[in-house]
Amino acid sequence: MKSRAIVVDAPGSHRLVTGERPEPGPGEVVVRVAAAGICMSDREVYDGHRDPGHVRYPLTPGHEWSGTVEAVGPDVDRALVGRGTVAEGFRSCGTCERCRCGETSLCAGPYAETGFTHPGGFADHVVVPARLLHPLPDGADLRAAALLEPAAVTAAAVRAGAPEPGERIAVVGAGTLGLLAVQFLSGYSPRELTVIDPRLRRAELAGPMGATGARTPERSPTLRGRFDLVVETAGAPTTAADATLLARRGGRVVLTGMFAPGATGIDPVHLSLSQLTVRSVFGAPPAAWSFAVRAYIARRIDPAALITHEYPLERYADALALVGGGDPGTGKVLLRP
Incomplete structure (x- = not known):
């Protein structure tokens, strides 16, 4: 053959x-x-x-x-x-x-x-x-x-972020990972689920998937310190630092983007004073794969x-x-x- x-x-x-x-x-x-x-x-x-x-x-x-x-x-x-x-x-x-x-x-x-x-x-x-x-x-x-491979990576990020019902959540980036993150996170009944992307047209695609709002980075400074959980999915030069600024004091940040060396720009003083929990995700372990496959079979994504x-x-x-x-x-x- x-x-x-x-x-x-x-x-x-x-x-x-x-x-x-x-x-x-x-x-x-x-x-x-x-x-x-x-x-x-x-x-x-x-x-x-x-x-x-x-x-x-x-x-x-x-x-x-x-x-x-x-x-x-x-x-x-x-x-x-x-x-x-x-x-x-x-x-x-x-x-x-x-x-x-x-x-x-x-x-x-x-x-x-x-x-x-x-x-x-x-x-x-x-x-x-x-x-x-x-x-x-x-x-x-x-x-x-x-798309279950990127869904598994997203599942790993969501599980690391430990979302709870009624929380304010932001997703930075409206690419494949970002939109899959919205689909997963909407199932946790967040109080607010905002997507931030410089391409407003892309961010607005998240609305039918469960997002409650869409913003460009230029319109996001007023959101700093607002979110219990921020899931970063873009891997752009400034998005890791932006994600830490969006999180409330004591909030959680999960980074899934692949960054160029030295591109994060995260302020360690801000991390320390705000007492943020920052996690990163690279790929997906078997538990995240099983989570994504089950969600797909159950039509939750x-x-x-x-x-x-x-x-x-x-x-x-x-x-x-x-x-x-x-x-x-x-x-x-x-x-x-």
Whole structure:
């Protein structure tokens, strides 16, 4: 059986290759990809801006994907064949202290992640360890399920923030993570749920998802010190510092954005005097994945509402160009092998 894949040989250089379908090894499965999302991390891989320790060229990118199990390797339950599924990206060692505590995104072993160091979902097929699968119910919308990876990251952030009913909550950023955060957080019945983004049109998309207000940063200084919980999702040069200023004294801040070195600008004196609790999130452990998948199955989140563009593998370059282009009308972009 033939199988196609996008291969990024080096920054700025890619090709669509056709070869034999990959075969699963012991403990592995082959998944036929239904849909794969493109995010800014994929753009960083292509542009060569990803930390060299977190990417391995040549590479088939794609860490946000869904599909159907097509074949299983030795020692894997054959009942998985034909099941719709998503899978965790981190290929943690499973034996270090952090892994044994369930914190696989803090694995002390060598960094390994599908779509960055191992072939990912921008292909007809992807091979992953069966232990990382989160099977989906029959009839699940695999197109929408491709967004369960960013949903898991968002779930990790929401769980870290420990929202409570009746709180004032702000979400900084109205990209994929920000809008998913709104969907999760609205389920906690906040007193106020405000989204802040320089693209007011993007921020206003959060209204039907449960937000009570939308602001641009220019209109946000009056909100400083207002919120019990602030979830930062943008990773822009000033958004970490902005998030700490939005939190009330004794409030909580969760940072999910990927920042350039030295870009946060957080004032440690403000942190100390305000007695803020600041957490960061990178990736998602299994508990956050399970949380996101359960929320999706229960229809408490609607990832499909974020999808605006879909392309075949042959138009990878066109799809990638949309990501990070600044058009407020561009939401989640999918590749559909």
